[in-house]
Amino acid sequence: MAVSGAAVPIADQSAQTIPAEWPRGIDISSWQHPAGAQIDWNAVRSAGVTFAIVKATEGMTYTNPYFALDRLRALQTGLVVGAYHYARPVLPITTAVEQADRFLATTGLTRSNGHLAPILDLEADGSLSADQLTAWTRAFLEEIETRTGRTPILYTYRSFWTDTMKNTTSFSRYPLWFAIYNGSSSSGSLPGGWQKWAMWQFTSSGSVPGITGNVDMNAVCCGVDALAASADGRISEIDRRYGSDSRVRSALGTAIRDEEPAGGGGRWRQFEQGLLFWSVATGVHEAHGGIGAKYLNLGGSNSFLGRPTSDEVDAETTGSRQSVFQGGRIYWSAATDAHEVHGAILNHYLSLGGAGSDLGLPISDEYPVGGGHQSAFQYGWLRWDADSGTVAVTRP
Incomplete structure (x- = not known):
């Protein structure tokens, strides 16, 4: 999207030191x-404004009466548009999902060009503790990503994050819209483990023709290409991975169903020979062949394994393969087929060398035995004892 050559009139003149090539925008x-x-x-x-972010909803009861018309008219004039929800955290944590769903009912899924990803404006704590507020925020953001397939943007400011959120780094994987009015050409150091910001709200006293009174002004780092990429909701992360990775296309074949929400958060899509799963926390990973079939048989991301955190890779012994999941691993070979290992048994197995140990590959899933659980391997067993919490090796 081209940037107009005209300069944006800004009441805070010190903000004119922000590089001219960075797109300027407003939030209203x-x-x-x-x-x-x-x-x-x-x-x-x-x-010269190139994007406009419009407040859509607040808490569980407020909808901005000007939202729909402002967003439509901004889009019609060629601006990139975005929508934000002003969070009103409250217990129980499930209210985060309710607020997210109400926000999306107002804005739609924004899976089209010209729309920024959904935005959470987090600057009220609702008298929640830092741990409660962290859980509330995570529930909101994960509901948004699961419903839309897009990585939501998080708006906040330094003192709120360092003091109220106790400077948690749990959300540094989300794009940051950072508010600081320091009159400089740089936002300065960032809280929460963020290494960069996606948008910077650098003043609340901007003056723009066509708007009565002051308006917040923002910049996108670091050019029009970055803004255009952020505003393209047509291609999901699963689409990008599949389109850019010939190995994945070869392993998975053609898609046989549309992308849809995955259990436990994120999104998934099924192909002829396997699956692609995505979430902000885990990225995009495939599972195919015998491992993919076993994973689906166990319940996919709804199972104890959760989402994949790796593609299928070689295991520690020749001719074997493995995939790593949030809650365990699945191993496969032509001789042993696919079997899962998880929990304390997996930890002990890995400490021995995994598939490269003298136990070899698993030949069963974990199963209950008296007083605990057990997994069988090519050359022995690992048994977890519920009373002691220990794992013992038995070899034939």
């Missing part, structure tokens, strides 16, 4: 409609 709410005043979106676009 009903405050930009005093006494019902309308926004002249053509004037906004002519002033």
Whole structure:
């Protein structure tokens, strides 16, 4: 999307030191409609603004009455558009999912070009503890990613994150919209383990033709290509991986169903010979062949294995393969077929050398025995004792 050559009039003149090639944008709410005043979106676009983020909802009861029309008219004038939800955290944690679903009911899934990913505005704690607020935020964001297939954006500011959120690094994988009004050409150091920001809200006192009163101003790092990439909701992360990786295409074949939400969060798609799973936490990984079939048979991401955290790779012994999941591993060879190993038994197995140990490959899934659980291997057994919590090796 081309950037107009006209400069955006900004009341905070020190912010003019931000590199000129960084796209400038605004974020608005009903405050930009005093006494019902309308926004002249053509004037906004002519002033050099390239994107507009509109407040959609707040908590469980408020919907911005100007949201739908503002977003539509901004889009019609050629602006990239985005929508945000102002979080009102409250217990129980399930209210996060309810707020996320209400937000999406207002905005739609934004799976089209010209729309930024959904945004969570987090600056109220609802008297929740840091741990509770972390759990609430995670539930909201994971509901958004599961429903839309897009990685949501998180808006916050430094003192809220360092003090209220106790500077948790749990969300550094989400794109950051960072608010700091320091009058500089740089936002400075970031909290929460973030190494970079996606958007920077650098002033709340911007002045833009077509808008009555002050308006928040933002920049996208670090050019129009970055803005265009962020605003393309047509291609999912699963699509990108499949389209860019010839090895994956060869292993999986053609898609046989549409992408859809996965149990435990994220998205998945089934192909002729396997699966692709995605979540923000785990990335995109495949499971195919015997391992993929075993995984589906166990329940896929709804099972104790959760989502895959690796593609299928060689195991430690010749001719064997393995895939790593959140809750365990599946091993396969032509001689032994596919079997899972998880929990304490897996930890002990790996400490011995895994498939490269003298136990060899698993020849059974884990199964219950008196007082615990056991897994059988080519050359022995590993048994977990419930009373002691220990794992013992038995060899023939």
